[in-house]
Amino acid sequence: MDLLAEVLGAPMLGYPFMQRAYLAAICIAVIGPLVGTFLVHREMAMLSDTLAHTAFAGVAVGLFLNSALSLALSPLLTAFVVAIGTALLVELLVEHAGAYTDTSLAMVLTGGFAVGSILITATDGGISVGIDAYLFGSLSTVSTANVGLLVLMSLVVVGLVTLTYRPLLYVTFDATAAQAARLNVRLYKRLMVVLTALVVVSAMQIMGVILVAAMLVVPVAAAAQVARSFRQSILLAILAGEFAAIAGVTLSYNYGVAAGGSIVVTALTVYVATLAVQKLVPSLRRLGRLRPGHSEAGLKADGGENE
Secondary structure (H helix, E strand, O other): OHHHHHHHOOHHHHOHHHHHHHHHHHHHHHHHHHHHHHHHHOOOOHHHHHHHHHHHHHHHHHHHHHHHHOOOOOHHHHHHHHHHHHHHHHHHHHHHOOOOHHHHHHHHHHHHHHHHHHHHHHOOOOOHHHHHHHHHOOOOOOOHHHHHHHHHHHHHHHHHHHHOHHHHHHHHHOHHHHHHOOOOHHHHHHHHHHHHHHHHHHHHHHHOOOOOOHHHHHHHHHHHOOOOOHHHHHHHHHHHHHHHHHHHHHHHHHHOOOHHHHHHHHHHHHHHHHHHHHHHHHHHHHHHHOOOOOOHHHOOOOOOOOO
16 A cells, blocks of 8 residues: 555555555455345345444444443444344344334334434433444544454455355245255355344444445445346446445545445445446447338338338
8 A cells, every 4th residue: 555655646545544444445345245245136135224223232232331331342342243133133033023024124223223322312422422433434443453353354254155155146046946955044044144244343433334234235236237147246246346435435535524425425326327328328229220221120111011
């Protein structure tokens, strides 16, 4: 990064806090779309938002315990525990409670956020200052330890997805057939929600819990416009995420705006651009085929019955 700062004439690349921010953003842009591709095709995109809001409750639990009992717990640790527990709870609700998936997600989302708000007000707002960085994300609060944890989580997530790619793919598209093939469908579903929890909590400090879910969904939606296979969808989603992350962090530094918001707006811009291209290219091809004297599908423009 120091070398890039000299070559490109960009002093910000030489600042340690910006180096940490870029490294964190690059990791998020890999694991977010990687896991999000499976979620979107399972039609469970809202799971990421649900876990983000319950991770907020986990952060509040950590800060509350530190304030009330004079402990030194890491809010990220409590957020990991609460998010993973919530992920497994959602799977149990869907499997055994007979509730619709979106209803279960909505109940857990609002419940988690409610618990977080109660804990904040229980200390007369004393921990609200500490929790703002987790709500909205911040470049300056990304420490070396946090980046190290994020890199470790990225390696874990990428490794688990690589090892279980085929079963996860099978369960994502046809859980019934996967069960008939004697795959442990319940295990792989739970693995996916746990991976989602890991991604959400890992990305929370730079993106903020309000926006972290977008990195699991928006790049995937952009890739879906042009991808022709599932593997290609994952690759293009990661590339879209990387562009959004790097551009968003750069905009955040240059204009003094929230990093999470900059990354999400950039990702949405990529989505709109791919959608426009996807709609525009067929129209241009159709116009090319419908030149004067020609008609679509090779039909003769003679006014006869064939046309």
